[in-house]
Amino acid sequence: MKNNKHFSFELLKEDKKTHARAGILHTPHGDIETPIFMPVGTHSAVKMLTKHHLEETKAQIILSNSFHLFLHPGNKLIKEFGGLHKWMNWDKPILTDSGGFQVFSLAHLNNITEDGVKFKEPKTGDEYYINPEISMEIQQDLGPDIAMAFDQCAPYPCDYDNAVKAMERTHRWLERCFKAHTREDQALFPIVQGAFFDDLRQESAKVISTYDAVGYAIGGVSVGEPTELKNHLVELTAPLLPNDKPRYLMGVGTPIDLLEGVKRGVDMFDCVLPTRNARHGSFFTYEGRKIIKNKQFEKDPSPLDPNCDCYACQNHSKAYIRHLYRMGEATAAILLSIHNTRFLIKFIHDMRDSILEDRFEEFYNSHINILKKES
RNA sequence: GCGGGCAUCGCCAAGCGGUUAAGGCCUCGGAUUGUGGUUCCGAUACGCGUGGGUUCGAAUCCCACUGCCCGCC
Numbered sequence: 001m002k003n004n005k006h007f008s009f010e011l012l013k014e015d016k017k018t019h020a021r022a023g024i025l026h027t028p029h030g031d032i033e034t035p036i037f038m039p040v041g042t043h044s045a046v047k048m049l050t051k052h053h054l055e056e057t058k059a060q061i062i063l064s065n066s067f068h069l070f071l072h073p074g075n076k077l078i079k080e081f082g083g084l085h086k087w088m089n090w091d092k093p094i095l096t097d098s099g100g101f102q103v104f105s106l107a108h109l110n111n112i113t114e115d116g117v118k119f120k121e122p123k124t125g126d127e128y129y130i131n132p133e134i135s136m137e138i139q140q141d142l143g144p145d146i147a148m149a150f151d152q153c154a155p156y157p158c159d160y161d162n163a164v165k166a167m168e169r170t171h172r173w174l175e176r177c178f179k180a181h182t183r184e185d186q187a188l189f190p191i192v193q194g195a196f197f198d199d200l201r202q203e204s205a206k207v208i209s210t211y212d213a214v215g216y217a218i219g220g221v222s223v224g225e226p227t228e229l230k231n232h233l234v235e236l237t238a239p240l241l242p243n244d245k246p247r248y249l250m251g252v253g254t255p256i257d258l259l260e261g262v263k264r265g266v267d268m269f270d271c272v273l274p275t276r277n278a279r280h281g282s283f284f285t286y287e288g289r290k291i292i293k294n295k296q297f298e299k300d301p302s303p304l305d306p307n308c309d310c311y312a313c314q315n316h317s318k319a320y321i322r323h324l325y326r327m328g329e330a331t332a333a334i335l336l337s338i339h340n341t342r343f344l345i346k347f348i349h350d351m352r353d354s355i356l357e358d359r360f361e362e363f364y365n366s367h368i369n370i371l372k373k374e375s
Numbered sequence: 376g377c378g379g380g381c382a383u384c385g386c387c388a389a390g391c392g393g394u395u396a397a398g399g400c401c402u403c404g405g406a407u408u409g410u411g412g413u414u415c416c417g418a419u420a421c422g423c424g425u426g427g428g429u430u431c432g433a434a435u436c437c438c439a440c441u442g443c444c445c446g447c448c
Contacts, residue, residue, distance in 0.1 A: 106411065151409095220409095252409090272409085291404085294403085
């Protein structure tokens with residue numbers, strides 16, 4: 001995977017006062033302007049959004065899941081259709097998660113050994129097995145631009161011994177992932193683990209940095225820990241990863257998380273929150289997260305956020321969307337999903353502009369307090 | 376006019392003499408971070424149609440009244 005000619009990362013600007021950066025990641029399916037937010041499309045669909053909606057949010061890359069696609073409809077079927085891009089008719093970049101996280105967070109009765117993980121399919125109870133080689137085979141069948149290493153995510157809280165074991169196993173699995181990964185038109189990102197111990201995180205960052213990868217990820221966060229702890233850990237870890245490569249903070253996050261992450265040198269984020277929150281009736285605004293069912297919006301003729309350019313905000317009032325939500329209309333979830341997804345993408349793109357124009361700190365300060373106050 | 380039945384939170388409704396009157400819907404709040412696709416959690420009756428009575432104790436038993444429902448004339 002050395003000097004992969006299908007990928008390159010251009011670091012356009014590094015903020016002078018913080019660790020924020022702006023860049024472009026070139027991939028086989030197009031460029032990604034970083035920092036970037038990636039909507040999550042677990043089952044090869046971003047929930048509630050059609051391709052048309054997704055394009056309107058100006059998503060440049062989306063994430064999908066090996067774990068779920070392996071179970072249904074099976075990576076071999078998607079391979080027969082020419083890979084994920086053709087399968088879902090999405091010609092921009094795609095990143096797939098390895099299945100590591102899902103095996104630990106979703107599958108009940110999982111049984112982990114040095115070789116891999118045996119687990120039961122949540123709904124049917126059927127038994128399956130994934131290890132580093134199988135994860136690589138799945139992801140190479142699916143054919144996303146970026147594949148992720150098969151790692152072991154430690155829970156929070158986690159004692160030191162178990163954190164060490166999970167981290168060391170992740171490193172051994174990483175070696176196997178790189179050996180099994182042969183597709184040159186696909187990048188493989190290694191992942192930092194080490195739970196919430198500074199020395200382990202530092203060690204892990206050092207170990208994965210020895211691999212010549214297109215980009216590097218920080219995993220094992222947003223598993224229930226306090227925000228300050230997550231920020232501390234990112235602040236500690238990000239600078240230890242190669243400066244000339246994109247850094248991906250997995251599973252994050254909220255508007256505040258994006259702001260804090262970018263400030264500490266993170267370039268890529270993904271999170272289920274915009275679409276899950278939408279289905280559960282809440283929406284992002286520059287004044288914090290709000291809940292559409294609240295009575296205060298009963299007669300509110302204004303859009304979800306006055307500064308948003310999304311389809312929902314350009315066409316509908318809070319009162320209307322609240323009514324749809326209360327009636328159980330799927331359109332409410334669709335409109336809120338469009339808004340939340342566009343909100344994060346626009347928010348981080350505005351952040352990028354501020355970095356390019358040397359005013360990131362100003363941007364940070366002008367948003368962080370009001371977001372914190374309202375959230 | 377006579378006989379019978381019912382009256383418990385905005386709605387439906389359990390309770391049939393004994394601690395703080397179930398539950399559901401609605402309402403109001405809150406959760407959610409590499410997604411188990413309308414989810415999960417919490418709050419809300421100082422009172423059981425009204426007035427008396429029996430009892431140590433009554434939404435629960437008795438009487439009257441009021442309202443609604445069903446028969447009969």
